[in-house]
Amino acid sequence: MFSSSGSLARRLRGGIARLRRSLRVQLVSWVVLTLAGAICVNLYLSFRSATAAAQLVADRTLLASARVIAEAVHVDHSGSVEVEIPPAALEMFDTGFGDQVFYRVTTPWGNLLSGYPDLPTPLVALKGEDLTFRDHGIRALMLDHPVVGLGGDGTIAVTVGVTHGSQYAIRRQLWLSGFANQLALVLLAGLVTIIGLQRGLSPILRLRDAVRQRGRDRLDPFPTSMVQTELQPLVHALNDHMESVQNQMAAQRRFVANAAHQLRTPLALIATQAAVAAREVDIRQRDEALQALQKSTRQVTRLAGQLLALSRAEPGNLRPRLDNTDLASLTRSVLENIAEEALKRGIDLGFDNGGPVNVTGDATMLGELVVNLVDNALRYTPPGGSVTVAVKSLQNTAILMVEDTGPGIPEGERAQVFERFYRVMGTQTEGSGLGLAIVREVVDSAGGTIELRDGKAGGLLVRVALPLGQ
Numbered sequence: 001m002f003s004s005s006g007s008l009a010r011r012l013r014g015g016i017a018r019l020r021r022s023l024r025v026q027l028v029s030w031v032v033l034t035l036a037g038a039i040c041v042n043l044y045l046s047f048r049s050a051t052a053a054a055q056l057v058a059d060r061t062l063l064a065s066a067r068v069i070a071e072a073v074h075v076d077h078s079g080s081v082e083v084e085i086p087p088a089a090l091e092m093f094d095t096g097f098g099d100q101v102f103y104r105v106t107t108p109w110g111n112l113l114s115g116y117p118d119l120p121t122p123l124v125a126l127k128g129e130d131l132t133f134r135d136h137g138i139r140a141l142m143l144d145h146p147v148v149g150l151g152g153d154g155t156i157a158v159t160v161g162v163t164h165g166s167q168y169a170i171r172r173q174l175w176l177s178g179f180a181n182q183l184a185l186v187l188l189a190g191l192v193t194i195i196g197l198q199r200g201l202s203p204i205l206r207l208r209d210a211v212r213q214r215g216r217d218r219l220d221p222f223p224t225s226m227v228q229t230e231l232q233p234l235v236h237a238l239n240d241h242m243e244s245v246q247n248q249m250a251a252q253r254r255f256v257a258n259a260a261h262q263l264r265t266p267l268a269l270i271a272t273q274a275a276v277a278a279r280e281v282d283i284r285q286r287d288e289a290l291q292a293l294q295k296s297t298r299q300v301t302r303l304a305g306q307l308l309a310l311s312r313a314e315p316g317n318l319r320p321r322l323d324n325t326d327l328a329s330l331t332r333s334v335l336e337n338i339a340e341e342a343l344k345r346g347i348d349l350g351f352d353n354g355g356p357v358n359v360t361g362d363a364t365m366l367g368e369l370v371v372n373l374v375d376n377a378l379r380y381t382p383p384g385g386s387v388t389v390a391v392k393s394l395q396n397t398a399i400l401m402v403e404d405t406g407p408g409i410p411e412g413e414r415a416q417v418f419e420r421f422y423r424v425m426g427t428q429t430e431g432s433g434l435g436l437a438i439v440r441e442v443v444d445s446a447g448g449t450i451e452l453r454d455g456k457a458g459g460l461l462v463r464v465a466l467p468l469g470q
């Protein structure tokens with residue numbers, strides 16, 4: 001019971017959330033809201049004008065009636081004032097709404113000639129006024145009328161009042177008919193807007209269907225003409241995105257092909273060396289063959305390790321781990337591991353340690369960065385040379401410098417050596433061309449910069465700057 005009502009509430013909430021996200025619902029709501037506002041204003045304005053029109057009609061009738069009554073007042077030869085109310089004066093209010101009519105005729109001296117003595121009189125002559133008489137709401141009008149032969153100021157006052165039945169009926173009718181016309185117009189406008197909206201939205205729906213129907217491998221651009229001008233930036237952005245995905249996929253394919261090619265050569269060598277070792281009967285020669293086999297295996301292992309490092313360093317492949325790493329101690333431990341190798345090659349490996357330098361970044365990848373730079377320096381420096389590594393902090397950056405006394409890299413190739421599988425022509429030393437590509441990915445993802453310069457002794461100087469950590 002609870003779970004079903006809970007899920008109903010969830011579904012309802014989900015439905016409402018979807019509706020609020022719907023562009024169509026949003027646009028229609030705005031249109032409906034505007035129209036509703038227009039209808040309310042219209043209701044008020046047409047009510048006011050209907051009221052005014054109905055009052056005008058009522059006041060005219062009251063005036064006509066008062067005139068007819070006033071005309072009937074006369075002074076006879078003996079000088080006394082007389083009035084006989086003509087039936088027509090009252091019959092003009094008989095419009096089928098059961099209205100009651102009241103009147104009062106008074107002399108200049110305030111004496112009642114005819115009618116209700118207590119009928120209230122409007123303050124201003126000839127101007128209709130809403131008053132209350134014996135619990136009836138009435139519309140009343142007063143007329144001053146001159147009578148020949150009368151003393152005083154020569155005018156009698158005629159007041160006529162009538163209940164509101166007919167006036168309100170006229171008002172209602174005027175109001176309703178005006179309002180009905182406007183309502184019909186507004187509804188028509190709403191309908192046309194909704195149809196227009198539907199038509200306006202249809203290109204988006206077509207675009208959606210076109211995107212849905214595409215196969216995974218189809219990345220050619222959508223024609224921008226399929227949507228309205230305002231939406232074309234969206235299609236442009238979609239096309240740009242697909243193009244970058246396409247480029248990325250091409251790069252991936254090239255990389256996989258290169259990697260397979262790079263792995264195939266040493267693996268074929270390993271197979272040959274294994275076959276030779278298996279055939280060899282002389283123990284010493286077999287030993288030599290096995291050592292060569294071990295060396296090739298190490299090479300393949302290193303290459304596989306580099307491929308792995310590269311795929312890890314690629315943006316988006318791993319969530320970047322933001323360790324706080326001391327670059328100086330990291331570099332020292334890399335140098336300790338590699339010192340024996342340097343000794344074997346007869347290279348003087350030096351470390352200029354400027355104390356702890358904290359950087360934020362993935363510690364493993366920062367290790368790869370240092371290893372690859374130092375490995376290159378050792379590899380390409382001939383025996384008897386020297387490699388100097390320095391770590392220090394400068395303003396807001398951590399600086400790592402690796403300088404060697406090798407052949408250096410010609411200016412024109414300094415950009416290309418960072419490309420995957422790129423090696424300077426004529427490089428004899430074994431390698432895959434992946435080292436500097438890894439270095440650049442790591443530097444990029446740590447938000448740093450890298451420069452290749454001429455070393456003091458003619459070799460290469462690599463300068464890496466990374467943002468300082470906390």
Ligand SMILES: Nc1ncnc2c1ncn2[C@@H]1O[C@H](COP(=O)(O)OP(=O)(O)O)[C@@H](O)[C@H]1O
Binds near residue numbers: 424
């Ligand atoms: N310290 C250096 N001195 C001279 N040349 C270098 C140095 N480091 C890199 N290079 C050149 O740059 C190329 C690319 O280096 P890298 O990407 O590490 O690949 P690899 O070392 O596997 O060839 C190398 O083949 C080499 O020609």
Ligand SMILES: [Mg+2]
Binds near residue numbers: 372376431433435436
């Ligand atoms: Mg290298």
